[in-house]
Amino acid sequence: MAIKEIDLTVKELYEEVYTELKKIVGEEWVENDPMILIGYSRDQSLETAHNPNLVVLPESTEQVSKILAVASRSGAPVVAWSTGGNTGGGCIPQRGGIICDMRRMDKVFDVDVENMSVRIQPGATFGKVYIEAEKVGLRNAVPSAPASVSMLSNYLDKGVFQVSNKYGVGTDSILGLEIVLPDGEIVYTGCLSQDNYGSICVEGPGPDISGIFHASMGTMGICTQMVAQLYPLPKFEDIVPSRCDEDDMERVTEFLREIAREDCTIETILFQDTYLGMGITMNHDGAEIIRPQLPRHNAIVYIGGETEEEMEIRREQTMGVLERTGVELSPDTMLELMKSLVPWERCFKIIQVTPRVERMTGCFELFWFNIAMDQAPDMARHFEKLTRKNFADTDPEKSDRPYPYELATFYLQALEFGRSGMLEMDAYPNQGEPEGVKRGLAMARDAIPFILEKGGQFDRPYGGEQSGFGWVQAPLLGTYFELLKGLKHHMDPYNIMNPGRLGITADQAGV
Amino acid sequence: MSELTKSPYDPLLQVQKDSYRCGKCMLCKFIDHNEMTDTDFLAICPSGLRYKYEAYYASGRQEIARGLLEGKLEYNDRLLHILFTCTECGGCQVICSDQGNKNPLKTIVALRERVFRDELAPLPEHETLIKSMENYENPWQQPRARRDAWMRKMKLPDPRKEKVDTLFFVGCTQAYDPKLQNIARMTAEILEAAGVKFGVLGKDELCCGSTLLRMGNYDAYEKMAQKNVELLNSIDVDRIITSCSGCNSVLREEYEELGGLDAEVMHSLELVDELIQSGDIKLKNKVNRKVTYHDPCHLGRYTGVYDAPRSILEAIPGIELVEMPRNRANSFCCGAGAGVRTAYPEFAGWVAGERVREAVSTGADTLVTACPFCEQNLGDVKQPKIELVDILELVRESMG
Secondary structure (H helix, E strand, O other), X not given: OOOOOXXXXXXXXXXXXXXXXXXXXXXXXXXXXXXXXXXXOOOOOOOOOOOOOEEEOOOOHHHHHHHHHHHHHHOOOEEEEOOOOOOOOOOOOOOOOEEEEOOOOOOEEEEEOOOOEEEEOOOOEHHHHHHHHHOOOEEOOOEOOOOOOEHHHHHHOOOOEOOHHHHOOXXXXXXXXXXXXXXOOEEEEEHHHOOOOOOOOOOOOOOOHHHHHOOOOOXXXXXXXXXXXXXXXXXXXXXXXXXXXXXXXXXXXXXXXHHHHHOOOOEEEEXXXXXXXXXXXXXXXXXXXXXXXXXXXXXXXXXXXXXHHHHHHHHHHHHHHHHHHOOEEOXXXXXXXXXXXXXXXXXXXXXXXXXXXXXXXXXXXXXXXEEOHHHHHHHHHHHHHHHHHHHOOOOHHHOOOOOOHHHEEEEEEEEOOOOEEEEEEEEOOOOOOHHHHHHHHHHHHHHHHHHHHOOOXXXXXXXXXOOOXXXXXXXXXXXXXXXXXXXXXXXXXXXXXXXXXOOOOOOOOOO | OOOOOOOOOOOHHHHHHHHHHOOOOOHHHEOOHHHOOOOOOOEOOHHXXXXXXXXXXXXXXXXXXXXXXXXXXXXXXHHHHHHHOOOOOOHHHHHHOOOOOOOHHHHHHHHHHHHHHOOOOOOHHHHHHHHHHHHHOOOOOOOHHHOOHXXXXXXXXXXXXXXXXEEEEOOHHHHHOOOOHHHHHHHHHHHHHOOOOEEOOHHHOOOOOHHHHHOOOHHHHHHHHHHHHHHHHOOOOOEEEEOOHHHHHHHHOHHHHHOOXXXXXXXXXXXXXXHXXXXXXXXOOOOOEEEEEOOOOOOOOOOOOOHHHHHHHHHOOOEEEOOOOOOHHHOOOOOOOOOHHHHOHHHHHHHHHHHHHHHHHOOOOEXXXXXXXXXXXXXXXXXXXXXXXXXXXXXXXXXX
8 A cells, every 4th residue: 555656645645554553453443433533633722623533442552553654655634632722723634534532542651759750641631740749748740731631741741830931941851752753664762772770861862853853743653751849849839919010020030930939939929810719619600709809910839848937938038039020929818719719739730721711711812922021011911911902892781891801812931930921911702602603713824923023932843824824933044944844744744644734835745 | 404414413514613623632532631640541532442543532523524615525334433432432522621611422423413403323233222212212122011110019109199308200221231230220229218209100210311311312302301391290200310320320310301390300329329328228238349439421421420429338347449550530431422332333342341440450359330321331341350239229239
């Protein structure tokens, strides 16, 4: 079977691939029934739903290798799918093809206490890894994503965590990878590149080729195993909630940067009023009731230490930063309210549900980019303007509101001791309502040029072909992008791996 | 009228908003993260855990609803398998309803109703049950005359002829299944011993309609339920108790849509717990067992009865209660519900095996439950390390 030589129809091609895949994984674990396929057609994004032609569920790296070898010979596109919670259309099969559903590979192999690391498969969720790490006094870095999300995919996709103000993004916590390349070959990087390496090697060895797989969204191969860093789990912990008014973006930005530089917290999260309202009440109606009692910005600082004394030192440091930056401590009643309503002991550790998910009205458009912290206030104000323009509430009964708060928000976090920041702006239209989708896409069109002009960097190739937002950074990258295209062509000459991502068209991919 | 269904009424239109609102957070696959303790027992959805494909989870079924509404899918046999392997246990619902009032269980019920209206259902395996409901007003093809067989040797009052406080609504399964009739008898004996003035309807008791509702035959269910509401409201009692979890949830929750019942509806365990606390039931004998309690979905998630059974077990001298990793609202279904045991016995057995494996992992020697369907299904698992008993058996043993 070789599509390049034999002129098969698409139907015949997939019938042949279907037969081949059944031989690899067994009849039960490959499907072409439309009732099964439609389950893989959509994710959290605004991207248009699209069905794959086949779904296959491997149970081992060897099976993944054989699947990719078949796909490579046939030219059928392959999209890897770990737990399906992608926020940018990353696992929607835009051009059909094979969904490689990795959920049967969900093992947490071993937690290495001494070297503070864990070896996992793609189907292992944050929740699952957390439980194993917690048993030995460690924790994984947890993103602002639910416990149901694949840790491996989120790390590879440069997930931003509450601990990112110290430790950077997800890829900064990767110690080693096992990757199946598009032709079925298997490559090992970092600590997995040599049997007896343990978990001590972070990159390489030598020139580090693992970066080619970071944020590649399955365009360079399928990651089947990862060794990732773990962090200490404090024995004592508490939260310090603080508040800042709507027009004080400069002050809150300064606070976030300073608190990161001071290195006195475990995590810091900036919640807007609607976010915190949802976090406390767990539903839209409750959030609307509690929101008027909250200031616009709520910076929740999570402190802790090995001893109570250490935690108290952290608290004093935090209070010092609050005083210096003029950000107020929330009243005790707020802390009591949070502690009484939120299962807060774990809410910073494994997130069951983020306010983002609670806000979901069907899907959301996401702009998530890195930016210098001092650009953040201007950028945030511009987003407010765009939100008002695109989501102004036309309901006269609600005309006092600039826009329905449940429909849009932004989120700012300091990265790596305040060196830079991550700003996220979300819009939440319902995919069942074309007007909402139109508004979401219009806002994206308005926002992107401004972000690029201000030096914002989209480091993930989010966006699909149908919405027209591919990797918006790609055209600005010059030689870097040319080199990337060359590498992609070398590794995946038929452009079978999640085609349509990376801003590389079929022509550019040489197909 | 939707153009995509043969029926003049498309139930999917009622859940369209929920289907589109599914945010693909994938939380519907797992128990509440605050309750996660054992990585072996994180799953909440039986069909998803067994069949793995996205379509077998609530998140995938929402996409199927969307596909049908948009005319992108055509009915086929696989759809029936996907829909009718759902036990309607409500595990997905518990976690999803917290996330912005979405309602996956409603979507599944609407999908079943739709395929029934479009004459793809009932499944052949369900046909017998549904015909039996039409002919005998019970799903087990038993003549009405035998409905009171369980109480032949007992003299229990008819509340229409004699004034009583309480009506004991027995339910079809405990009335007819010889293996489960003892639960009905035990309930009556315990109530008698505690001095409760109660009566039963005997041969005149009607099926609650649960079977029709869960299999998608909503019109027939509504007729049956309406008849039952009228009958039960014609009887002057303060409360109706049932020892069947399925009847409990239908009488208590579903009948609300039809105007509800005048009397308070309780599960028998809630009353037994009250009687123990008030001292009307005295637990004297030691029952030396290490037990774990399986929350039946229709008692726990559907009507929120979690504390009463635990309170009873804690009151029995000698009993040590240990919880399974998945308990209360995070309980894992036994696999029997919503016609699954009838249509897909192999799958139902697999789910029961998973639940018994979890029970064994606690080190308990006894698996306790309080639902005839759970008892049927869990009881089929061959596991010598643990004994399955109804909670009332333990109460009676302790009462002496």
